Amino acid sequence: MHNSVLLTDANGPVLDQAVDHLEGWRIERRPSEQLVAAIGTVEGTRAVYVCTSDPTLLRATVERAHASGIPVVVECDDEAVRRRAIELRAEEWVLRGASAEEIGARIHGALTRSVPSVAGMADRVERVEYERMLHDSRTGLPTLPVMIERSRQRFKERGEIVVLYFNFVRYSKIEEIYGWEKLDAVLETTAGAVREFLDDSAPNPSRLMVSFMNDDDFIFFHVPAAGVPAASDGEITEMVARLQRHVQSRIESIHGEEIAALFDIYVGRTHVYYNPKIRLERLIYRGIREAAQAARSIEERERARKVADLRSSLRDGGVYVDYHPIVHADTEEIFGYEALARGVMRSLRSPEVMFEVAEEADLIWELSRLCRQRALEGLDSYLRPGELLFINVDPHDFSDPSFGEMEVKDPKRVVLEITERTAIKDYPKFRERLRAFREMGYRFAVDDAGSGYAGLGSIANLEPDFIKLDISLINAIDTNFIKQNLVETMVKFANDHGAMVIAEGVERAEEFMTVGNLGVHLVQGFFLHKPAHLAAPPHHRERAAIKTA
Amino acid sequence: MAAAAGGKKGKMPAILVVDDNRDNADIIRQYLEIRGYPITVAHSGEEALALFETVRPALVLLDVMMPGRDGWEVCRVMKQHPQLGKTVRIIMVTALNELDDKREALQTGADDYVEKPFDLATLAATVQRNLAMQQTALAS
Numbered sequence: 282m283h284n285s286v287l288l289t290d291a292n293g294p295v296l297d298q299a300v301d302h303l304e305g306w307r308i309e310r311r312p313s314e315q316l317v318a319a320i321g322t323v324e325g326t327r328a329v330y331v332c333t334s335d336p337t338l339l340r341a342t343v344e345r346a347h348a349s350g351i352p353v354v355v356e357c358d359d360e361a362v363r364r365r366a367i368e369l370r371a372e373e374w375v376l377r378g379a380s381a382e383e384i385g386a387r388i389h390g391a392l393t394r395s396v397p398s399v400a401g402m403a404d405r406v407e408r409v410e411y412e413r414m415l416h417d418s419r420t421g422l423p424t425l426p427v428m429i430e431r432s433r434q435r436f437k438e439r440g441e442i443v444v445l446y447f448n449f450v451r452y453s454k455i456e457e458i459y460g461w462e463k464l465d466a467v468l469e470t471t472a473g474a475v476r477e478f479l480d481d482s483a484p485n486p487s488r489l490m491v492s493f494m495n496d497d498d499f500i501f502f503h504v505p506a507a508g509v510p511a512a513s514d515g516e517i518t519e520m521v522a523r524l525q526r527h528v529q530s531r532i533e534s535i536h537g538e539e540i541a542a543l544f545d546i547y548v549g550r551t552h553v554y555y556n557p558k559i560r561l562e563r564l565i566y567r568g569i570r571e572a573a574q575a576a577r578s579i580e581e582r583e584r585a586r587k588v589a590d591l592r593s594s595l596r597d598g599g600v601y602v603d604y605h606p607i608v609h610a611d612t613e614e615i616f617g618y619e620a621l622a623r624g625v626m627r628s629l630r631s632p633e634v635m636f637e638v639a640e641e642a643d644l645i646w647e648l649s650r651l652c653r654q655r656a657l658e659g660l661d662s663y664l665r666p667g668e669l670l671f672i673n674v675d676p677h678d679f680s681d682p683s684f685g686e687m688e689v690k691d692p693k694r695v696v697l698e699i700t701e702r703t704a705i706k707d708y709p710k711f712r713e714r715l716r717a718f719r720e721m722g723y724r725f726a727v728d729d730a731g732s733g734y735a736g737l738g739s740i741a742n743l744e745p746d747f748i749k750l751d752i753s754l755i756n757a758i759d760t761n762f763i764k765q766n767l768v769e770t771m772v773k774f775a776n777d778h779g780a781m782v783i784a785e786g787v788e789r790a791e792e793f794m795t796v797g798n799l800g801v802h803l804v805q806g807f808f809l810h811k812p813a814h815l816a817a818p819p820h821h822r823e824r825a826a827i828k829t830a
Numbered sequence: 831m832a833a834a835a836g837g838k839k840g841k842m843p844a845i846l847v848v849d850d851n852r853d854n855a856d857i858i859r860q861y862l863e864i865r866g867y868p869i870t871v872a873h874s875g876e877e878a879l880a881l882f883e884t885v886r887p888a889l890v891l892l893d894v895m896m897p898g899r900d901g902w903e904v905c906r907v908m909k910q911h912p913q914l915g916k917t918v919r920i921i922m923v924t925a926l927n928e929l930d931d932k933r934e935a936l937q938t939g940a941d942d943y944v945e946k947p948f949d950l951a952t953l954a955a956t957v958q959r960n961l962a963m964q965q966t967a968l969a970s
Contacts, residue, residue, distance in 0.1 A: 360868045367870050367884055374884070394883065461937065737929060753936075760963055762942035762956075767932050 287388065288323055289330040290316050291356060296330065298381035303388065317341045320349055328388055332356035332377070336365060343369040352391035354384075422472050428492040428502060429565055435504045436565075440555045441511060444565070445501040445521065446572035450580060451544040454633055459540075459786070460753025467536055474531035475499065478524050500569060511552075521548045537807070542631035547583065549575025588642040590626045591635065595647050599625035600635075602655045603812035604663055607671065607783060607805040610797045617669030617696070619785075619805060620656030621812055636675075646681045649674070657689060664694075671696045671726060671747075679714040692722035696747060700728040708742060715743065726783070731767055737774055748775050750801075752786035759791035765799060772800040843888030843961055844868045848878040848904065849923070850896045858891065861950045862957065875899030882908055887918060889960055891944075891953075894924035902938050909939035917968065919960040923948070 285306045289296060290313040300306045309326070311319045313333040320326060320342070329346045331353060333339055339355065339362070346353045347370070354373045355366035366374040372391035375384055423431070436442050449471070456464040475491055490502045505511040512520070525546050533541035553568035555561070594600060604618040622632055629635040639648040656672045664670060674697045678684050689695055697718065715725065726747035727740050731754050740748065748771060758764045768784070775782045784796040787806030796804060845867050849855040852873060859869045870885045872878035875896050882890075890908060894901035901922055909915045922943040926932045935943060941963075944956050 363868060364870065367881065370884070372884065390883075731929065731933070760941070760967060761936070762959070762963075763926075763932055763935050763940060766943075767929065767936075770929070 284325055285327040286323055286325040287328050287330055288316065288319055288326045289332070291330055291332040295379075295381050296384060299384035299388065302381065302385040313338050317345045320345045320351065326351055328391055329353045330356065330384075330388065332358075334358050334362055339365060340369060343371050352394065354387050354391045422475075422499075423490075423492055425492050425500065425569075428490055428500070429562055432490060432502050432504055432565075433561060436553075436555055436561065439505055441505070442553050442565075442568075443503040443505075443511060443517065444551050444553055444568040444572045445503065445517070446549045446551075446569060446576045447499040447501070448547045448549070448573070448576040448580060449498065449544055450547060451634070451637075454543055454637075455540060458633070458752060460751075460756055462753070462756055463536075463540075467532060467540065470532055470535050471499075471528055474528045475524070477531075478527050498573075500572075517550060521550075539631070543633055545580075545583065547576045547580045549573060549577070549579060551575060584638070584641070587628050587634075587638045590624075590628050591638050591642060591644060591648070594624055594626055594629060595644065595651060598651060598655075599629075600648075600651050600655050601625055601814065602652070602659060603814060604659060605805060605812035606810040607669075607785075607803050608809055610784075610801050610804045613809065615665075615668060616803055617671055618659075618664060619671040619698070620652075620659065620673070622652035622655060622673075645675065645677060646683075649678050649681065650683060653684075653687060657687070657695075660689070660691075660694065667694075669694050669696050669724075671698050673698045673700070673728070675700070676711060679711065685717065692718075693724070696724045696726050698726045698728045698747075698749065699743065699745075708739075712742065731771055737770075740774075741778060744778070745780055747781050747783055747803075749783045749785055755784050755786045755792055755796065755806075756788075757792070759789070759795040765795065768796065768799050768801065772802075775802075776800075842866045842868060843964075844870065844885055845957065846870050846872060846878060846881060846885050846887035846890045848872045848875070848890065848896070848901070849893040850874055851893070854893070857950070858953065861954065865954060867957075875901065875904040878904050879907055882911070882914065886914060888964060889919045889921065889957060891921050891923060891957070892940075894922055902934070905938040905940050915939075917964065919964050921956055921960060 285303070286309050287296075287300055287303075287306055288309050288311065290311055292310070297308060300308050306327075309319070309323050313331075313335065316329070316331060316333075316338070320329065326349075329342060329351055331339060331342045332355075333342070343353050343355070343366075352372040354375065355362065355369075355371045356377055356379075357363040357366060357374050358377050363374055363376075372394045373387040375387045379387075432442065452464060452467070455467055479491065490504070492500045492502075503512060503517070525548070528546065529541055549572040551568050551571040553564055556564060600622050603621045603623060605621055606615050607617045607619060608615055622635070623630055624632075624635045629638065636645070636648065639645045653672060653674075656670065660670050672695065674684075676699060719725070724746040725743060726749050727743055727745040728749045729751045730740055730748045732751035750768060750771060754764050754768060758768065768782075772782050781802040782800075783803040783805060784792075784801045785805040787793050787796065787804050787808045789808055793804060793806070793808050845862060847855055847858050847862075847869055849858070849871075850873050855871045855873065859871055863869050870881060870887070872881050875898055878890070878892070879899070890905075892901040892905055901924065905920050905922065908918060908920060911918075919941045920939070922935055922940045923946055924943060925945045926935055926943050942956055942960055944953055
C-alpha cells in the first residue's frame, strides 16, 4: 500500500527513483501553479517537493504546506532559490541534478524535521538539544532514560534483569594528559568496541543493551529471553572478561599501548527483580546504584593489590626505563632523550598509574628516587656524548633531602622536567631550590606548557631552558589555526627568553611539518621514534620510517 | 542573480554568518557574496542553531558576544552535531588576547578566530584558509 504521498511539480525520473527507495510512498504530480491548491486536497500528502523558480509561487507553496503541517523540500536551480528556501524556512533543499539517494535522504530529513510553522524555529533548536539528551553524540549510545523505556516491556515479562556497571577508571587522566579531543576519540572507540561485541554475541537469545552514562561509565542491561534461564554468575564473569579484553585490544590497536595501559575497567553487577508495587524506574536506578557500588569495591580491592605490587617493586628495584628520543626539528638529529620510568609488573606498566598509586600510598619519594637512579644509569651506557637526558621530577621531589645528593658526573647533561600541572604553592621558595640546582649545572624544562595551569608569566618565573608544549596542543595542530597561533606565541616567548621549545606527542607527518614551520626547535613523538629499552642502544635500532605527506 | 555565481553554480561552499549587529552582518555578507560564497545570515545564537541543519554550512563565522546563547555555546552545540559537527569549520569572531582565552576557544572545538575589529581582507583570507583545510581533510 502506498499511503504516503509526495506532492510535486517536478517531472524528472530521478524523483521517481528517490521515492521508490522510500517505503510506501507514491508521487502526485501537479503543475507549479496548481500545487498550492493541491496541498489541502490530495489525501495522504506527507511532504511537498517543489522546483518552481517563481518566487511568488514558491512562497505560497511553502506557506501553504507549513500551514498544513507538511514539510517541504525545495529543488534549487541557483543560489537565489536556495537562499529563498532558507528564508522561507523550508525543511530541506537540494540542488538540481542531485542523485536519487540524496533526494531520498532530503525528503527523509524534511520529515524528521517537520514541525508546525509558528513554533518552527524554537522547536528545531529544542529538537537538536533533545536528540543530544537521548543519544550521546560521540558514542551514539542511548542514554539511560531511553534504555529504561526500551527494556520496560521485557523486564516485566521476564521478571528480572541483570545490571552491569562498567567503570572505566582513569579515562579522565587521558583527557588531562592528551586533551578532550583524545578522550572523545577513545570513548568513540570504546563504544564501537562495545557495539561490535554485542553484535558478535547476537545469537544469544537473551538481550544485552548498553547505555552510556557520562564521561566514563557504561551500563549494560542483560534481559534474559522468556523460557531461557538468566545467565549464571559464571557466564556473566566470563562475558565481562571477554568484553574487557575486546575493548582493551581495540583501544591498544587504535590509540597505542600508552593509552591502553593507562586505564582499568571494573565491572559491578546486580540482579534486579520485577516488583509491581515499585516503580520500574526506581527499581532500575537502585540496581544501577548497587552495581556501581560493587564496581567501586572491586576497584578498591584492586588498588590495595597495586599498592602491594608497588611495595614489592620498590624492594626489588622493579622499575625500568624507556628512552624516548628528542630530535632537532630541522635536521631530525638526536638532541637528547626523555627517560620514561615504567613498572616491571604489568599492573604498574604505565608511569601515570605507578605514580598515582605511589601518591596514594605515600611512597612518592621512594618511587622517584628509584626512577631517577634507573634513568641516570643510561646517561653513560645508552646516551652518546653530548646528548642530554630529560628526567621528570615532581615539585615535591625538591623537598626530598636525597634529591640534591644525586650522584651525577655531568649535571650539565641532565634536564629536570617540571610539570606545569602540579600546583607550585610557594614560588619564592621553589625558585630558591631551583637556583641551587642550576648552580650545580642542571637545566630545566617546563612540561605541559600551555595546558592552562599556568600562564606565560609563571613560566617566565621558572626561567626554563626548555618549554615542552602540552600534547593536546600538538594533536591535530595541522588543522586547527588556534593551536597554531598558540604555539607561535610560545615559540616567540621562548625565543625572547633564550629557551627552546619542544613539541611532544608528534604522531603524524602533518603535525611534524606544521610544528617545524611554526619555528618549534625540538620534536619528540611516535612519528619519528618510539621509546626504547636500555638493552638496545639507539644507533643500533632502525629508525621509524618517515612518510612524507 | 544566478549570473553572480557564474560557472561555479552550486560548487561554492555555503557560509553561515552569525552576528547580532545587523550592520556588521550585512557588511560581511556583501563582501563574501561578491566572492561567490552562498551566505546565510543569522542574528542570534538561537537563530543560527535553528538554521544550521537547513543551511548545512561548510563554515560558520560566529560572533562571540551575543545576547542569549553566546558564540561559545553555539559553537559547542554545532561541533557536537552528529552529522555536520565533524566537518563544519567554525571561525570565532572575537579578540582572544590571553592564552587562557585561546585555551577556552579550543575547548569549544573552534577551528580559528578573527580578531575584532577586523578588516575584510583578513576575514576573507581566514575564510579561505579554513575552507582549503576542510578540502584537504575531506580528501584524505
